[in-house]
Amino acid sequence: MTTQSIAGPFQPGHNHKACVRDAMNIAEQLCQSKDLRLTKIRKRVLELVWAGHEPATAYQLLKKLRAEKENAEPPTVYRALDFLVEHNLVHRIESLNAFIGCDHPESEHVSQFLICSHCNQVAELDDSVTINHAVSEEAKRLGFKVSNQTVEIMGLCAACQ
Amino acid sequence: MTTQSIAGPFQPGHNHKACVRDAMNIAEQLCQSKDLRLTKIRKRVLELVWAGHEPATAYQLLKKLRAEKENAEPPTVYRALDFLVEHNLVHRIESLNAFIGCDHPESEHVSQFLICSHCNQVAELDDSVTINHAVSEEAKRLGFKVSNQTVEIMGLCAACQ
DNA sequence: AAAAATTTTGTTATATTATAACATAATAAT
DNA sequence: ATTATTATGTTATAATATAACAAAATTTTT
Numbered sequence: 001m002t003t004q005s006i007a008g009p010f011q012p013g014h015n016h017k018a019c020v021r022d023a024m025n026i027a028e029q030l031c032q033s034k035d036l037r038l039t040k041i042r043k044r045v046l047e048l049v050w051a052g053h054e055p056a057t058a059y060q061l062l063k064k065l066r067a068e069k070e071n072a073e074p075p076t077v078y079r080a081l082d083f084l085v086e087h088n089l090v091h092r093i094e095s096l097n098a099f100i101g102c103d104h105p106e107s108e109h110v111s112q113f114l115i116c117s118h119c120n121q122v123a124e125l126d127d128s129v130t131i132n133h134a135v136s137e138e139a140k141r142l143g144f145k146v147s148n149q150t151v152e153i154m155g156l157c158a159a160c161q
Numbered sequence: 162m163t164t165q166s167i168a169g170p171f172q173p174g175h176n177h178k179a180c181v182r183d184a185m186n187i188a189e190q191l192c193q194s195k196d197l198r199l200t201k202i203r204k205r206v207l208e209l210v211w212a213g214h215e216p217a218t219a220y221q222l223l224k225k226l227r228a229e230k231e232n233a234e235p236p237t238v239y240r241a242l243d244f245l246v247e248h249n250l251v252h253r254i255e256s257l258n259a260f261i262g263c264d265h266p267e268s269e270h271v272s273q274f275l276i277c278s279h280c281n282q283v284a285e286l287d288d289s290v291t292i293n294h295a296v297s298e299e300a301k302r303l304g305f306k307v308s309n310q311t312v313e314i315m316g317l318c319a320a321c322q
Numbered sequence: 323a324a325a326a327a328t329t330t331t332g333t334t335a336t337a338t339t340a341t342a343a344c345a346t347a348a349t350a351a352t
Numbered sequence: 353a354t355t356a357t358t359a360t361g362t363t364a365t366a367a368t369a370t371a372a373c374a375a376a377a378t379t380t381t382t
Contacts (some may be wrong), residue, residue, distance in 0.1 A: 010303065010304075010305070037349085037358080037359080039348095039359070039360090041359085041360075042359095057338085057339080058338095058339070059338070059339070071360095071361070071362080073361075073362065073363085074339085074340070074341085075340090075341075075342095075360085075361085075362085076360075076361080078339095078340065078341075079359080079360080083359095094255040094311065094313070095255040097338085097339065097368095112296075114300065114303065114305050116305075117308065123303070123305075125299055125303075127299050130295040130298055130299050131292065131295040131299055133295070134288075134292040134294070134295035134296075135273075135292055135295075135312070135314055137291055138273070138286055138288050138291050139275065139314060139316065142171065142275065142284075142286075142319070143171075143318070143322075144171070144275050144277075144314070144316055144317070144319065145316045145317045145322055146314055146316040147278065147315055147317070148314075148315040148316065149312070149313070149315070150255065150256045150311060150312070150313040150314075150315075151296070151310070151311070151312050151313075152255070152310070152311040152312075153296055153300060153305070153307055153309075153311075154307070154308055154309040154311075155300065155305055155306045155307040155308040155309065156305070156306045156308070157304070157305055158304030158305065161304075161306055198329080198330080200330070200331090202330085202331075218367085218368080219367095219369075220367070220368070232331095232332070232333080234332075234333065234334085235368085235369070235370085236331085236332085236333085236371095237331075237332080239368095239370075240330080240331080258339095258367085258368065258369095
């Protein structure tokens with residue numbers, strides 16, 4: 001397993017094949033260790049999500065899935081996504097109604113996303129310090145108990161500026 | 162114009178009538194000063210959004226609007242919302258596909274939202290420091306140029322814990 | 323004030339995103 | 353093997369959002 005993909009897609013040397021392979025390996029391991037059923041459908045949907053770093057909508061995934069499984073219907077994809085999201089294998093991008101793969105589902109984490117509005121790629125930040133801390137502080141100050149965050153940052157990645 | 166509503170809905174003494182009246186006054190002023198047309202429909206939709214601090218969906222607003230304007234259709238509401246969002250009179254909550262009023266549309270600002278999952282009320286944070294700064298720093302570190310942020314924090318407000 | 327240009331609203335249709343509900347099949351537990 | 357549980361198949365529909373073109377209202381220009 002390589003570690004080339006760790007920092008996400010906004011990298012000159014991004015090796016996507018290795019990136020996907022790693023992600024799938026990690027998913028298999030995680031499901032095995034947690035006794036989760038990564039069924040054929042779920043696995044295939046995960047692979048389709050990982051086709052790129054541009055978030056995929058449910059219906060884009062459905063279209064691809066149908067190419068190889070003619071009886072696929074919306075629930076087929078949504079159920080798979082429900083499973084994948086629940087177990088952090090995939091994250092939902094709220095502002096896009098779309099989904100991207102997570103390359104570190106095994107570690108509990110709070111996600112932030114950088115969304116490039118030019119190339120449409122999304123990178124997940126693994127910032128358990130700066131942003132996360134700021135959010136907690138602000139919330140605490142107001143007596144608000146945080147359970148969950150959506151942090152989605154739109155703009156231009158380095159390559160697209 | 163009172164200032165009682167400044168800190169949002171998670172306050173014991175929240176005076177909602179004053180809160181709405183202030184918001185509508187500010188909206189009128191803003192549109193006047195910027196030469197924007199706060200038409201009858203737009204104004205009414207804004208009032209309906211301000212009916213509460215629970216974000217309203219477009220179709221909830223449509224339903225209410227129809228009670229008094231039978232020929233209202235989805236575009237009627239969506240267009241009004243487009244206008245209101247464009248001019249910061251209303252913010253869209255991405256994770257809820259819903260809309261809430263903004264009480265300080267005149268000041269350019271980046272918004273963060275606290276969403277109480279029990280009472281469903283939403284408060285807008287006016288944090289141009291902590292969270293905002295953290296986001297900028299993280300982005301800068303990665304050479305990412307921020308144009309826009311979605312920060313939506315789910316949890317329990319003080320009253321609901 | 324009339325004409326032209328622009329903006330807003332009316333209206334119909336449809337696209338996109340997502341879930342409900344119930345049947346069948348596959349897998350796991352007893 | 354039987355039972356229970358989980359996953360998938362299938363049909364229908366709910367919920368969210370926009371396209372496209374016509375008519376009306378408003379603003380600008382003449």
